[in-house]
Every structure is written in C-alpha cells, then in structure tokens.
Amino acid sequence: MAQASQATIGDSEFDRDTAVTRRADGVYDIDLSAGWTIINAVNGGYLLAVLGxxxxxxxxxxxxxxxxxxYLTASQPxxxxxxxxxxxxxxxLSTGQASLFQLDEQGNEVERIRVLASYGDLDALPDDVRTTAQPPAIPSIDQCFGPDDAPAPVPGSSAIADRLMLKLDPATLGWALGAPSGKGEMRAWFGLKDGRDADPFSLLLAVDALPPTAFELGLSGWVPTVELTVHVRCRPAPGPLRVAITxxxxxxxxxxxxxxxxDSSDRLVAQSRQLARARL
Incomplete structure (x- = not known):
C-alpha cells in the first residue's frame, strides 16, 4: 500500500478547521470542528489558533x-x-483584539473567548539568542506513550487525540497507572497526526494540548482554562516539538x-502561562 503524503502548512486538517471566512471588515465566520474537542468542549488551544x-x-x-x-464560557462545536x-x-508591531461568539439555546449571542494580541514578523527578528533555558530531558519518541497505547480511551475525550501525534514521557504518566507522582509535571513529544510541520498558529495549540498537570497532582476531571497567555519566540524548525509543562x-x-x-533544533519557540480551575 502506498504511504499517504504528508500534510503541509496551509494544506492540512488543522488549517482547514481553523480557517475563518471574512464576512465584512473585522467580522469572520467559522464552523468550530468537533474534531478538536475534549469531553465535548472545544479545546482552548484550537480556539486560540482560530482567533489567531x-x-x-x-x-x-x-x-x-x-x-x-x-475564556468566558465553554465553546461548542x-x-x-x-x-x-x-x-x-x-x-x-500591531495590536488587536478579538472575541468569539456563539448563539445559546434561546438564540442569544454569547461571548466565549476574548483575546488581546500583538503581531509582528518573526522572520524580521535579529538572530541574537541569549538564554539559560535548557530543552526538557524527554526519552526518545519510541520510548514514550500516547493515547493509542492506552487500554481504552477516556469517554468523550478522544476526538482531539485522533488529530495529534502525542507521546508522553513515562515519568509523567503515573496518573494513568493510578499512581500520580504529585509533582505537577507533564512532558511530551508533540505534532499533528497528518505530519504537518509546526508554525506559529499550531504553537498556540501545542501549549494547551497535553493532559493537565492536575492529573499528576492526583486530581481528575476537566480543568477549564480561565486565562492563557502565549509568547511565540521563533518560527519552529520542521520536525516534532517537545513540550514541558509545570x-x-x-x-x-x-x-x-x-x-x-x-523545536527539533533545540530552540525555545514558545512559552505560555495558564490559570486554570481545579475541580477538587
């Protein structure tokens, strides 16, 4: 059987599902895909990419x-x-704001998420890099584990997993074995399942695509995002990403x-901080 061709930036499921259609100046329509949901709620990183x-x-x-x-209210497909x-x-630099709205069951417009963002040209940045940060120590991809390795998927949570190449560091998988470490750490190799390389918009997804660190703290269930700030530092090199969350x-x-x-060249390409609600 011939191997399927690798998706490219601009021609992938992620690009199609985050594409917006301009209705008028400053007004865009989109049909939020059910393919990027976790327990029936649309993933926050996917939403960030849409507004981005x-x-x-x-x-x-x-x-x-x-x-x-x-994140004001939960978005639905x-x-x-x-x-x-x-x-x-x-x-x-240019700065803008954006809000995403949906209709509720009574037909009233509800704001789901509001964003303030600054944009520039990553290719115009100087090459000088001075950092004390070090890439996370993660075992090779073939020594890490993903959703396909689990005995059974979590009900309602597999839609986004079907679209990601996600391989978790075994040292952060205690929660899946009923023995969470209590360290509040999550590390993984990350990519899109269809092989599309990363770009600045998929980095907005990557920071919010791993299982929550709350799992390793011994908690379970949904951990809804209250606020999320992402800094994109560099256009990523081709290849899988490494994501570390603490x-x-x-x-x-x-x-x-x-x-x-x-990224694959050991460059720190994105950083983020998120405030989330823990269901104790």
Whole structure:
C-alpha cells in the first residue's frame, strides 16, 4: 500500500478547521470542528489558533508574538462569529483584539473567548539568542506513550487525540497507572497526526494540548482554562516539538501551568502561562 503524503502548512486538517471566512471588515465566520474537542468542549488551544488566524488577516503583521486570552464560557462545536478590532499599528508591531461568539439555546449571542494580541514578523527578528533555558530531558519518541497505547480511551475525550501525534514521557504518566507522582509535571513529544510541520498558529495549540498537570497532582476531571497567555519566540524548525509543562502552586481551587515548547533544533519557540480551575 502506498504511504499517504504528508500534510503541509496551509494544506492540512488543522488549517482547514481553523480557517475563518471574512464576512465584512473585522467580522469572520467559522464552523468550530468537533474534531478538536475534549469531553465535548472545544479545546482552548484550537480556539486560540482560530482567533489567531482572524487577527492575522485583520492586522498588517502576519505572526502572533503575544496572545492573551480570557475564556468566558465553554465553546461548542458549530457556527461561531469572530469580531476583530485594531488597537494600534506600528512599524514592527500591531495590536488587536478579538472575541468569539456563539448563539445559546434561546438564540442569544454569547461571548466565549476574548483575546488581546500583538503581531509582528518573526522572520524580521535579529538572530541574537541569549538564554539559560535548557530543552526538557524527554526519552526518545519510541520510548514514550500516547493515547493509542492506552487500554481504552477516556469517554468523550478522544476526538482531539485522533488529530495529534502525542507521546508522553513515562515519568509523567503515573496518573494513568493510578499512581500520580504529585509533582505537577507533564512532558511530551508533540505534532499533528497528518505530519504537518509546526508554525506559529499550531504553537498556540501545542501549549494547551497535553493532559493537565492536575492529573499528576492526583486530581481528575476537566480543568477549564480561565486565562492563557502565549509568547511565540521563533518560527519552529520542521520536525516534532517537545513540550514541558509545570505547576508549582495549586491554591484556592486554581493552578498555573507554565509551558515551554522546543523545536527539533533545540530552540525555545514558545512559552505560555495558564490559570486554570481545579475541580477538587
């Protein structure tokens, strides 16, 4: 049997499912795909990529540099409207805001997520890099484990897993064996299942695609995002990404998740911090 061709940036399921259609200046339509859901709720990283695509069309600069999102209500698969607004434009950076809306059962428009973001041109950045950060120590992909290795999927949670190449570090898999480490760490190799290489918009997905660190803290169930800020630092090199997420403080029913994303050239390409609600 001939091997299926690898998807490319601009021609993949991720690109089709995050594509927005301009209805008018600053107004975009999209049908949120059920393929990016976790327990029937649309994944927050996928939503960030959708709004990121709309802002890239609306603003004069192409690449997200920093994106801060507040998740107001849970998004559902189906029709949605994105409204964008320019806040400021400059020579090297432009700033805009965007909100995604859906209709509730009574036909009332409900805001699901609101974003404030600054965009620039990653290819125009200087080459100078000075960092003390180190790539995470993760075993090779063939020594890590993904959803396909589990005895049975979690009901309602497999849709997004079917679209990802996700291989978790065994050291962060205690929760899956009923023995969470209590360390609040999650590490994995990450990519899209169809082989599409990473770009700035898929980095917005990568920071929110791993199982929550709350699992390794001994908690279970949905961990809804309250706020998520992503910094895109560099256009990633081709190949799988490594994602490392840590939580140092669970208090008052909320926890933070600090994520780093590294590409195949050992470059730190994205960082994020998320505040999430823990179901105690």
């Amino acid at each position: 695509r709309a802002l890239a069309d609306h603003l004069p600069h192409p690449d997200p540099f920093t994106v801060s999102a507040h 189906g029709p949605a409207v994105v409204r964008t607004q320019t806040v400021r434009t400059g020579r090297t 939580t140092r403080n669970l208090a008052g029913g909320f926890l933070e998740e600090d994520a780093e994303v590294w």
